[in-house]
Amino acid sequence: MSESFCESYEVDYQALINIIREKNASRIFIQAPDGLKKLYRCIGEYITDKLSDIKIYYSASPSFGACDIPLEEIEAVKPDLIIHIGHNKYPFLSRKINYDIIYLPAYYKWKPTNNIINMLINEFKKYNVKRIGLVASIQHVHSLEEVAEKLEEHGYIAYIEKPAYNVMMPGQILGCEYSAALRIYSKVDLYLVVAGGIFHALGLSLIVDKPVIILDPYRLQVINPSSYIKRLKAKRYYVLSKLRNELIRNAGIIIGSRPGQYRPTLIKYIEKLLEEHGIKYYLFTSTYLSREQLISIDNSYNLDLYIITSCPRLPIDDFNDFYKPVITPGELIMVLKNIVEKYVYPW
Amino acid sequence: MSESFCESYEVDYQALINIIREKNASRIFIQAPDGLKKLYRCIGEYITDKLSDIKIYYSASPSFGACDIPLEEIEAVKPDLIIHIGHNKYPFLSRKINYDIIYLPAYYKWKPTNNIINMLINEFKKYNVKRIGLVASIQHVHSLEEVAEKLEEHGYIAYIEKPAYNVMMPGQILGCEYSAALRIYSKVDLYLVVAGGIFHALGLSLIVDKPVIILDPYRLQVINPSSYIKRLKAKRYYVLSKLRNELIRNAGIIIGSRPGQYRPTLIKYIEKLLEEHGIKYYLFTSTYLSREQLISIDNSYNLDLYIITSCPRLPIDDFNDFYKPVITPGELIMVLKNIVEKYVYPW
Known part of the structure; x- marks a missing residue:
């Protein structure tokens, strides 16, 4: 084993x-x-x-x-x-x-077979697309070139772009960083995400309004996450539209302590934004935020709203069904600056 | 509220x-x-x-x-x-x-009523005792004197002793520190633990073989935890006796990172002890150890045994039913030094 x-x-x-x-x-x-x-x-x-x-x-x-x-x-x-x-x-x-x-x-050691490429092409045909943007989680970036070649053999045009940050690899996306996808946005008709599960595709679909298809090398599956994405976006917009129509009196700002999850500049910006809108706020620190911890804090302060500054995926993936609104910094900006035409992600 | x-x-x-x-x-x-x-x-x-x-x-x-x-x-x-x-x-x-x-x-603001004192005395009568050792979790130490007075009005002799450490209060016990109880061991027939729930009583009962009764000021209840204690002790002894009869080839040492849960001297002692017994060991660090984390580590190394050096209550309270033996440092000493007559707790 x-x-x-x-x-x-x-x-x-x-x-x-x-x-x-x-x-x-x-x-x-x-x-x-x-x-x-x-x-x-x-x-x-x-x-x-x-x-x-x-x-x-x-x-x-x-x-x-x-x-x-x-x-x-x-x-x-x-x-x-x-x-x-x-x-x-x-x-x-x-x-x-x-x-x-x-x-x-x-x-992950894996090579795209003709079988999975055919599955992909069947999916692409539903959208009548030609130009494919290729991105992957780091475990699979090394197979992007080969997927691109195979797709090109079938008459597709494949794009793989370097992210905005040198430490990242060509085509690489993170749960909170999608520059490799955004840089080819105007060129492509559809995105192919090579990754396990729907996590990375979900984040991408929050910033691009083009079809997103997943190639999962672990399960050897092609997944079309559009119905899940649609449901999730509807949920986020519902939370935000409710917040727009309600009086927000007070909010909790959750501050992360991990080296890449402590964002002092962002926190200061949010504090200022809340102050400008007359919203009282309270600061909470956490390493890993669990449901129990959020309930425990809410039991004390009973706040109208929680903004998570540690990881933007927590509101979307973990607290999507919390009994109080739990939102990302980008979503707070959407609510307070009344941005409706564009989903602001991740910050 | x-x-x-x-x-x-x-x-x-x-x-x-x-x-x-x-x-x-x-x-x-x-x-x-x-x-x-x-x-x-x-x-x-x-x-x-x-x-x-x-x-x-x-x-x-x-x-x-x-x-x-x-x-x-x-x-x-x-x-x-x-x-x-x-x-x-x-x-x-x-x-x-x-x-x-x-x-x-x-x-916790609370005064012992005649009603609860009568409930206590009814429980004490089952044991035919006269000399009561009083201990409490910190939330309730301030009420020990008053409980003692009330018991003395009914003809009991109450003992409240200072713990071995000056930072702690008279009668105070922790989940891992029971000197306030041990110092009166020879004088008392029974211990009364003033605390919420059975956590503190459970720890005490692992080091003293005298009856332990709980007065829970939150629920206003008198609890006799003896059947729970009996079951728990039987479980611990079962784990230890199995370990004594099996070949232990390898073990994981869990190291805590919280300021009071990192115990370098203890870790070194355990490493030496395992080496002397020809047991290979691996070191794992954690802030909070969850079941998922322990499973994840075991999935990797598939070890025979886990020794937790962060908090001695984790093996007893949280991992009592884990599918591999998870033990305290004291329990490891019992197994390797073949101590059977006395339960070594907490270290």
Whole structure:
């Protein structure tokens, strides 16, 4: 089981060994997203096989992105080197991390078969499109070129663009960063998202009003998320239109503490915006915001509205059905500045 | 609602105002356990009523004790002063916190009625006891003297002792610290725990083999937890006896990162102990350990055993029914040093 899992992802183990040697590191802290935590064993065995006297600490915490570095754990055990698996460097880190961090992506080993390309083309035909914008989550960016070639063999024109940030790879999108898609917006008729599940496609569909299709390399499926997207957008617009018609007296601002989720400039902007609109606000800090925590805060202050500044996906994915409005900073701007024609995402 | 909640706890608001003035603090970070988070509003309103230009950050994270200070959140917003509500200072803080922390207990306002004292005495009669050891969680320590007086009016002898640590109050116990009870062990026939729920009584019953009765001031109930305690002890002994009879090849050590839950000396001791017994071990760090996290780690390394060094209540209260053995450091010592006659708790 474990061996086959180790084989299913391409990780640059040699680069890892080189950097450990180069830094002369003996205490290493390794973090991976929950879905990739099985790699702990693969990486751990590789390191201890090649190097001796290495002490490895594995983080048990989730890692929802490279924004999500567990500083408190790191500062407890004081490692010489941090290995962050599965993501490349986050472009918006706002807190200084006084440790060396190596970002080591894990690429899913997979090749687009004719079968899945045919499934894709069947889906594209429903939209009568020719120009396809290709984007992917980092686990699948390396297969974009091959998908593009295959599509071009079938007469499509494929676009893969570099994101606005150098740390990210061509075609790469994050749950909160879609410049690789936005930069080809005027050129394409449809977006193809190569990723597991609908998470990345969902975020993209909140900023582009063009069809979005998913190629899921894990399930070997082509997914058309349009009905889910439609329902979700309707929900968001419903929350926002209700807020527009109600008197908002007070609000809670949720502040994240993870190095890439603490956004002081954004927080200040929101404070100012709320003040200008005569809305009283209260500040709450959190590492991971759970439903229980939000209920607990609401039990105390019973506020009209919660704005989450840590991760814009929390209101959309986790608190979409909360009993009080929980919105993103972009949605607050839409409500208070009365923007209706365009969904403002993510900030 | 909120007003009556504010009234139900005695908090030294004046001391709080004095210290804020004295420290000339303008950015304040407030933390309270989930059960006391309603006090955020009471305290916040009191402060903003008396002082102007104060910015308050409320932690949305849980607080399972004064061991559980959310360092990462604090270091993000960099407050001038931290107010920790509901606990007094933790005696075993192992990580330095470079911030001023004021510990402000919240005492539940309550007086023992004749009715509840009669309920107590009915329970005591079943045990034919005379000498009662009184202990309480911090919310109720201030009522111990009055309970003692009432019991003495009925011919009982009551003992209230100072804990081994000066930061704690007479009769006070924590989920992991029971010196106030142990110091009167030879004098008493039965322990009375004044606390909400069975949490504190459960911990006490793991180290003393005398009857334990609970007076719950919230529910106004007298609870005899003996059947629950019996079941729990049987479960722990079952886990330990199985471990004694099985070959333990490898183990995971869970390391906590909260200032009072990181225990480097204990971790080193456990590492040495495992090495001496030829058991391979792996180190995992966590802030809050959830079931999902433990499953995720186990999916990777598939270990025989997990030892939790952060909080000794996690194996007992949260992971008692986990599909792999999850034990306290004390329990590991019992297994490897073959201690059977005495339950080693908490460390």
